[in-house]
Amino acid sequence: MKSEWKLRIFIMIAIIEFLMILAIYSQITPQNPVSSKKKFPAVLVINIDGEIITSNFFGIYEERDQNRTNGTSSMNIIRMLEYFSEDDSIKAFILEIDSYGGQTAGKEEIARYIKRMDKPVITVITNKALSSGYFVAASTDKIYAKKSSQIGEITKTFVYVDRTRKGQKQVCTITSSTYKTISLADCNGFDPIIFEKLRAQVAGSHELLVSHIAEMRGLSESSIENISNVKIMNSEEALKSGLIDEVGTTNDAVAWLEDELNTHLKILYLRDMLPGKK
Amino acid sequence: MKNKAHTLLKNIIVIELVLIAIGLLFIQFHKLSDKPASSVLIIDIHGEIVDSAHSNSYHKDTSGKNAVSVSAEELIGILQHYENDDNIKAFILDIDSNGGSSAGSDILIKQIRQMKKPVIAVVRDQALSAGYYIASATERIFANELSNIGDIGHTSIIGYTKDDLNYKECYVSSSEFKRMYYDDCEGFERTQIYKEKKNHLIKATDIMAREIATFRNLPEDHVLKLADGTIFSGVGALRLGLIDEVGGLHEAVDWLEGELGMELDIVYYREMMHE
Numbered sequence: 001m002k003s004e005w006k007l008r009i010f011i012m013i014a015i016i017e018f019l020m021i022l023a024i025y026s027q028i029t030p031q032n033p034v035s036s037k038k039k040f041p042a043v044l045v046i047n048i049d050g051e052i053i054t055s056n057f058f059g060i061y062e063e064r065d066q067n068r069t070n071g072t073s074s075m076n077i078i079r080m081l082e083y084f085s086e087d088d089s090i091k092a093f094i095l096e097i098d099s100y101g102g103q104t105a106g107k108e109e110i111a112r113y114i115k116r117m118d119k120p121v122i123t124v125i126t127n128k129a130l131s132s133g134y135f136v137a138a139s140t141d142k143i144y145a146k147k148s149s150q151i152g153e154i155t156k157t158f159v160y161v162d163r164t165r166k167g168q169k170q171v172c173t174i175t176s177s178t179y180k181t182i183s184l185a186d187c188n189g190f191d192p193i194i195f196e197k198l199r200a201q202v203a204g205s206h207e208l209l210v211s212h213i214a215e216m217r218g219l220s221e222s223s224i225e226n227i228s229n230v231k232i233m234n235s236e237e238a239l240k241s242g243l244i245d246e247v248g249t250t251n252d253a254v255a256w257l258e259d260e261l262n263t264h265l266k267i268l269y270l271r272d273m274l275p276g277k278k
Numbered sequence: 279m280k281n282k283a284h285t286l287l288k289n290i291i292v293i294e295l296v297l298i299a300i301g302l303l304f305i306q307f308h309k310l311s312d313k314p315a316s317s318v319l320i321i322d323i324h325g326e327i328v329d330s331a332h333s334n335s336y337h338k339d340t341s342g343k344n345a346v347s348v349s350a351e352e353l354i355g356i357l358q359h360y361e362n363d364d365n366i367k368a369f370i371l372d373i374d375s376n377g378g379s380s381a382g383s384d385i386l387i388k389q390i391r392q393m394k395k396p397v398i399a400v401v402r403d404q405a406l407s408a409g410y411y412i413a414s415a416t417e418r419i420f421a422n423e424l425s426n427i428g429d430i431g432h433t434s435i436i437g438y439t440k441d442d443l444n445y446k447e448c449y450v451s452s453s454e455f456k457r458m459y460y461d462d463c464e465g466f467e468r469t470q471i472y473k474e475k476k477n478h479l480i481k482a483t484d485i486m487a488r489e490i491a492t493f494r495n496l497p498e499d500h501v502l503k504l505a506d507g508t509i510f511s512g513v514g515a516l517r518l519g520l521i522d523e524v525g526g527l528h529e530a531v532d533w534l535e536g537e538l539g540m541e542l543d544i545v546y547y548r549e550m551m552h553e
Contacts, residue, residue: 009288012296015296016292016296019296019299019302019303053403054374054402055324055374056324056372056374056548103403104424105404105422108422108423108526109422109526112529113526193455194454201509204513205424208513
């Protein structure tokens with residue numbers, strides 16, 4: 001009788017142990033898509049290189065030859081910001097920008113998503129931030145540029161129409177710096193209504209860019225208008241105009257973030273995490 | 279007596295432990311058996327819209343990275359399949375297209391209008407011609423401030439042999455502003471076939487404009503005036519009632535969450551294709 005009880009208790013304990021192990025195991029299985037392993041606080045550096053475009057099928061970067069990146073997909077940059085925002089160890093983001101511009105919609109999408117983010121996003125202009133490239137920079141919390149960086153064409157927008165009509169080649173180019181002074185004669189052969197539509201298109205885009213950049217940088221629209229025709233500035237000139245906040249490198253930007261967040265930050269590069277990258 | 283009490287205590291502890299373990303397991307199994315979260319499915323409509331089915335609905339360029347055409351039949355298949363998936367609560371069409379086949383857009387629009395779950399559109403760089411027509415059939419259109427929107431009208435290509443010598447492919451369009459970038463073939467405008475085709479395209483554009491007016495709840499006269507092939511910016515299109523809101527994918531998801539009263543996970547169809 002006694003041994004029967006002992007056996008029962010032994011079986012019960014065995015079952016309990018089995019169930020407990022199962023329960024504990026299933027509790028510690030990570031549910032979050034971003035690994036829940038304990039990691040050091042880090043800042044993620046994301047490169048925005050070349051032309052900013054809206055294609056979704058781009059991978060993150062398009063490489064037109066093996067050594068250079070010539071394009072960046074706005075949607076895939078947003079996906080990366082979205083994905084790593086969920087990772088508790090990533091405390092901030094740095095965009096390293098080397099872009100001469102791109103599609104107007106692409107820059108708008110990245111800028112709008114950055115506005116929604118809770119974690120700090122700052123920019124380091126490595127080589128150049130022109131046109132749409134600068135617009136993305138302006139949407140971040142702080143802009144660093146290297147001494148030799150080129151900044152400019154900040155409100156650049158244009159239309160270029162090349163067509164053949166009644167056997168004659170017709171070309172019409174209207175830019176943000178010419179739309180106020182251009183006349184129909186400069187677009188010889190174009191219908192006045194079409195010419196006016198093209199001119200209005202450039203005027204509208206230019207006004208929007210001026211007002212957005214002024215708002216994002218806390219500057220007056222007239223000051224942006226005044227520098228909008230300056231071709232390309234170096235970082236000293238951009239600093240004086242209020243287009244950037246500091247002359248410095250990625251390391252300076254990280255030091256500033258460490259100060260702000262009061263923590264040591266490991267630097268992670270998105271490009272090192274991508275498959276097939278050297 | 280002491281021994282009996284000791285055994286009783288032991289049994290109680292054992293039973294309690296069993297109950298705790300069962301409880302923990304129950305919680306865990308409940309978590310695991312939870313249906314996947316409610317989601318919104320993002321479907322890309324990038325590049326030219328064609329009607330026939332390909333082996334792959336998203337045709338890509340030579341680099342294999344950019345979509346150059348998308349098949350309406352395959353898009354219909356995707357919509358029909360996920361309409362029956364309980365986890366998918368709504369659809370967002372991610373549109374970046376300068377148009378395409380009117381037969382393709384017609385069948386796709388028919389499917390969108392039949393859907394019971396909400397279908398909305400997010401315009402990326404452009405929603406032109408058939409690309410906009412498809413967007414107009416959805417419940418709500420979001421676009422960037424400087425997206426290219428409109429180009430409402432029709433064009434067609436006709437082979438034209440001038441003086442029986444030079445074969446050329448000539449464009450006919452419903453309006454002067456539509457596809458103004460193309461060569462319109464000198465002399466072709468005077469042919470009977472040009473006049474007949476142009477009339478046909480004007481009639482087709484009239485039907486398209488009236489349908490857009492119905493879909494968008496706008497006066498027909500207003501849309502008929504806009505149906506001359508003009509391309510509007512996102513802000514211009516907003517003023518004219520051609521879109522509902524300036525915003526992108528995340529603003530569209532916010533709107534759907536408000537409408538449906540639930541949180542939605544974003545599921546990208548293009549990413550499911552690679553799984």
